[in-house]
Amino acid sequence: SGISSTAVAAIFLGLIIQICKPGGVGRTHFLWNEGACNQFLRSAKSLLYNFIPLLFFVIFIQNGPQDLDYRNSLGRLLFVLSMIPLGFVLARALSKTGPLAQSISEKNPDGKLNKYRRGWSGVIVAIPFLLMTLAILGYYFTAYELGKQFGNTAWLFFILIVVDAGMHRSLCLAQVKIAVQKAEAEREAAEKDETEPTQISPEDDVRPVTEIAAPSMDAEKITEQTLLVIRSVILVAALIGIWLIWAETVPAFRFLDKVHLWENQIGVDKAGKPVMVPVTLPNLIISLLIFAGTIIAVRTVSGLLEVLILKGLTILQG
Numbered sequence: 001s002g003i004s005s006t007a008v009a010a011i012f013l014g015l016i017i018q019i020c021k022p023g024g025v026g027r028t029h030f031l032w033n034e035g036a037c038n039q040f041l042r043s044a045k046s047l048l049y050n051f052i053p054l055l056f057f058v059i060f061i062q063n064g065p066q067d068l069d070y071r072n073s074l075g076r077l078l079f080v081l082s083m084i085p086l087g088f089v090l091a092r093a094l095s096k097t098g099p100l101a102q103s104i105s106e107k108n109p110d111g112k113l114n115k116y117r118r119g120w121s122g123v124i125v126a127i128p129f130l131l132m133t134l135a136i137l138g139y140y141f142t143a144y145e146l147g148k149q150f151g152n153t154a155w156l157f158f159i160l161i162v163v164d165a166g167m168h169r170s171l172c173l174a175q176v177k178i179a180v181q182k183a184e185a186e187r188e189a190a191e192k193d194e195t196e197p198t199q200i201s202p203e204d205d206v207r208p209v210t211e212i213a214a215p216s217m218d219a220e221k222i223t224e225q226t227l228l229v230i231r232s233v234i235l236v237a238a239l240i241g242i243w244l245i246w247a248e249t250v251p252a253f254r255f256l257d258k259v260h261l262w263e264n265q266i267g268v269d270k271a272g273k274p275v276m277v278p279v280t281l282p283n284l285i286i287s288l289l290i291f292a293g294t295i296i297a298v299r300t301v302s303g304l305l306e307v308l309i310l311k312g313l314t315i316l317q318g
Contacts, residue, residue: 003056005055005059006052006055006056006059009051009052009055009151010048010052012154012155012158013044013045013047013048013052014044014048015158016040016041016044016158017041017044017045017048019162020032020037020038020040020041020044021037021041024037026165029169030165030166030168030169032103032165033099033100033102033103033107035099035102035103036099036100036103038099039092039093039098039099039100040093040100043089043090043092043093046085046089047085047086047089050085051082051085051086051089054078054081054082054085055082057078058075058078058079058082058144061074061075061078062075062144071140072140075140076135076136076140079131079132079135079140079143079144079147080132080135080136083128083129083131083132083135084128084132086128087125087128087129087132090124090125090127090128091125094121094124094125096118101117101121104117105117127150131143131146131147131150134146145249146249149245149246149249152245153241153242153245153246156238156241156242156245157238160234160237160238160241163234163237164230164234167230167233168230171226171230232292236289239289240289243282258280259280259281260278260279260280261278261279261280261281261283261284262278262279263276263277263278263279264276264277264279265277
């Protein structure tokens with residue numbers, strides 16, 4: 001268990017290193033900020049050498065023989081020590097003067113991510129120190145279980161960030177392809193209209209080559225409809241993922257299953273009595289999310305079809 005869990009954490013950091021390294025997809029395809037990539041690269045390498053070995057022994061002791069009472073002594077001590085490098089790495093990566101904060105501020109200074117940066121960055125930085133405090137105060141098992149769920153949540157957000165960047169990149173390239181096809185169709189149509197040849201000198205018979213700009217990752221290059229689709233998909237996936245991760249840990253989530261709104265009849269039993277199934281509050285929340293997603297999909301279907309279908313068609317002039 002210690003080896004497998006530590007391997008998962010090492011793979012997580014290894015993926016960050018591969019994405020943010022020079023020549024990685026984060027720099028070349030996602031066009032992420034160079035300073036932020038360098039910061040994430042240094043942070044991942046630091047945790048790989050300082051955090052992962054301590055994590056291995058923490059998990060090994062936690063899942064070791066129960067007759068040896070090492071969990072509340074050596075296990076707790078190693079857990080506290082493992083939170084120290086994690087907390088300092090997060091504090092340095094999310095600092096106000098760090099490359100990540102500057103990149104967010106420069107890209108979208110009026111956005112919510114930059115507006116509430118102090119709030120969400122402060123919460124992330126406080127997590128390791130909160131777990132360390134719980135372990136010191138005697139709530140080691142609670143801190144250990146919360147730490148596992150925070151790790152799963154980090155995996156969730158990492159996957160969503162990569163998927164979001166990939167969707168933006170693919171949509172941008174699709175729109176560039178459509179624009180190139182339209183430009184080529186217009187040029188071919190213009191050449192066909194030139195039916196009367198004229199005597200011109202060879203020096204004048206030079207046609208300028210149309211320059212096609214490199215695809216940009218700015219939000220202005222992507223339609224509002226496709227951006228709304230991306231944000232909606234990421235938001236719904238994040239909500240569902242958080243629900244699945246924390247449902248068994250946070251008692252408040254389990255309590256929602258006991259909130260019965262009404263009952264529906266799904267059939268009758270052998271005695272002829274109706275079989276009733278309660279509709280709970282989580283069922284209503286999921287239904288509302290599906291309804292909202294359907295409304296957004298209907299309103300944005302034109303932009304989505306333009307990118308997903310029209311890019312594969314041959315566009316003819318007229």
